[in-house]
Amino acid sequence: MNYENLSESSGIQVITPESKGYDDARAVYNAMIDKRPAAIASCQSEADVINAVNFARENDIEISIRSGGHNGAGLAMVDDGLVIDLSKMKGIEIDATAKTAQIQSGCLLKExxxxxxxxxxxxxSGIIGSTGIGGLTLGGGxxxxxxxxGLTIDNLLECKVVLATGEMVTANKDCNPDLFWALRGGGGNFGVVTSFKFNLLEVKNxxxxxxxxxxxxAKEAIQFYDGLTKNASNDLYGFFAxxxxxxxxxxxxxxWNHKVCGVVWNYTGPIEEAEKxxxxxxxxxxxxLDFVGEISMPALNSMFDALYPPGxxxxxxxxxFKELTDEAIDVNIEFGKEIPNFHTTSHLYPIDGAVHDVPNKDTAWANRDARWSQVxxxxxxxxENAQQITNWCKSFYEALTPYAMGGAYVNFMMEEGEAKVKASYKDNYDRLVSIKSKYDPHNFFHINQNIRPK
Ligand SMILES: Cc1cc2nc3c(=O)[nH]c(=O)nc-3n(C[C@H](O)[C@H](O)[C@H](O)COP(=O)(O)OP(=O)(O)OC[C@H]3O[C@@H](n4cnc5c(N)ncnc54)[C@H](O)[C@@H]3O)c2cc1C
Structure with a gap:
């Protein structure tokens, strides 16, 4: 395939294996991923995205979509295909009066x-600043x-999307509402989202x-935490680790190097009441150890960035999980004691409070009856430690499977197969298949947690 045609006809910067910078452009956050695309289209505008989609479709080329490149399974990259790279599309416009933000897909959470x-x-949004807004939002957030x-998608008002046909459309509650429903949790299955419009909350420090x-x-701590957060106001958040x-x-x-358990708290109520x-x-x-105190929201959201650099x-x-049974807690403690190094961890993220205010059927994300999302x-x-950390992770996951709800947060999945994707969307899966069949009947967008069209 002659990718010079794409570059010459549209002016897009196209990076191929011969280009300087190819290895940097194909590197993603997870260094276990080593995919070699035939080309990377470094898009700067919506027009670039439309041209790249049309070029790939007309030439029958496999594509992947890259925003922040944080996907654990490396789904931002595709071997021998074309990467539609949005990482240079970094526009952010805030309307402070309306409390909304228009954000292009290449932005990172810290931006x-x-x-x-x-x-x-x-x-x-999420807890590490280098994560991309694109993939995080489309999976839930x-x-x-x-x-x-609530989730990031519960604050989403509108998306601009380039469909497989190359057509640019808007999706919101009035315009293409079926697509808007599917984009709130259905991942990269429906098109390339070039920008998002969000509602913002009044939260500063x-x-x-x-x-x-x-x-x-650990056993007493997790039970204490479980009981406390069950009855707490939505202003109190804490994930157990x-x-x-x-x-x-x-x-x-x-x-140093001691195995511990703990909670990373976030209290958003009046600061003067926090000590109480x-x-x-x-x-x-x-x-x-108690490092809890007043801090700015961006400082909290990037607190662990230095510990987790790319590469x-x-x-x-x-x-x-719906609940933390005694048996599940025991498994957590068993594997918590076997954590192999200080980068490896397990987090139990609460997904109750405002997340439960939205019915399961209102967005594609279908797990609002769960109280926890564990990673x-x-x-x-x-x-050389790749096998060791993989084994720890898989064994921990498998030991907890009997107590879990089935399915998983698609943004915390590796390539685990269609049955797992289906289980993650539960009763919303059939509607997702119908919407996929309408907007992407040939499964052009399939390097993702794939929902196959009919
Ligand atoms: C260190 C780390 C911390 C994380 N913390 C959190 C967290 O706190 N909360 C949370 O919810 N998740 C978290 N995640 C998971 C994260 O949401 C996913 O990894 C997500 O895929 C990252 O988005 P990205 O844009 O960086 O991904 P990319 O790798 O760029 O893209 C991943 C996939 O998303 C789809 N996609 C991305 N952008 C678009 C787009 N613009 N249009 C259409 N499809 C698109 C594509 O299918 C693509 O293959 C974390 C991940 C890491 C590695």
Whole structure:
């Protein structure tokens, strides 16, 4: 295939294996992924995206879509095909009066946070700043503001989408409402989203940070946390984690490399009430580390960025849970004690509060009857540890499978097959298949957690 034609006819910068910068352009966040595309179309505008889609369709070329490149399974890249790379499309416009943001798909969460924070506003999104807004939003989007403001998709007002035909359409509640429904959780199955319009929340500074307990106290800690958050206001969020304390400042040296459990809290209520809210929490244990205090929302959202730079080995899996049974807690503790290094961890993200205010059938994301989304994350800088972290992750996942709801958050999945995708969309799957058949009948967009057309 002569990719010069694409470049010459449309002016898009096309990177091929012969180009300088090819290896940087094909690198994604997870260093376990080593795909070699035939070309990468570095799009700068909607017109570039339309030209790239048309070129690929007319020449029968497989495509993938890249926004932030964070997908664990490396679905932003395709061997021997064309990557539609949106990472240079970084426009952000904030309407502070309407409290909305128009955000192009190449933006990273830290860029969105910085722009909204200037106006005392925030978008519910994820917990690592280098994640792309594109993939995170289309899969659902969960993070520190989920209990207060719902998933990222619950704040989505509109998308601009390039369909497989090359047609550019708008999707919102009035215009192509079926497509808008499917885009809220259905991933990259329906088209290339070039920009998103979101509602923003009034959140500037919060009372937040990590609090750890010794792993020997894990059972009591997780039960205490479960009971407390079940009855808490939506202003109190905390994800439970098993981890090994990183051997570096600001962590106290006597805790370095110790296995612990803990919660990373985020309280969005009035700051002057925060100490009162945390008094009973601090009485439990007591904690062996307490870094909870007033902090800006962008600082919280990027607190762990330095620990997780791009280029590490990653393998992960996810489960949903309705409740944390005694048996499930015991499995968590067993694997928590076997965490192989200080990058590897497991997080239990609460997805109740405002997430439960939206019925399951209102968006493609179909797991609002779950209280937790758990992720098992094997990470290491060393390629020779790839098998070890993969094994830990898979064994942990499998040991918890009997207690889980089936399916998983599509953004925490590797390439796990059609049955798993189907289980993740539950009762919404058939409607997704119909909408896929209408907008992408030939499955042009299939490098994703694929929903096959009829
Ligand atoms: C370190 C880390 C932290 C994370 N934390 C969170 C978290 O806190 N909360 C959370 O919800 N998720 C989190 N995730 C998961 C994250 O949501 C997914 O990895 C998501 O795929 C990342 O989006 P991206 O744009 O960076 O991905 P990419 O790898 O660029 O894209 C992934 C896939 O998404 C689709 N896609 C992306 N952009 C578009 C677009 N513009 N149009 C159409 N389809 C598109 C495509 O199918 C593509 O293959 C995290 C991931 C990592 C690695």
């Amino acid at each position: 969105v946070d910085a722009a909204t924070h200037e106006h005392g506003l925030a978008l519910p 969960m993070g520190y503001l989920s209990r207060k403001g 919060v009372y937040a940070g990590p609090m750890f307990w010794p792993i020997e106290k 098993f981890l090994m304390v990183p051997p570096a400042a600001p962590f106290p040296e006597h805790l 809210v945390f008094a009973p929490i601090r009485e439990f244990g007591p904690p062996i 590490l080995q990653w393998y992960w899996r996810g489960h949903y 098992f994350v094997g990470v290491s800088p060393e390629p």
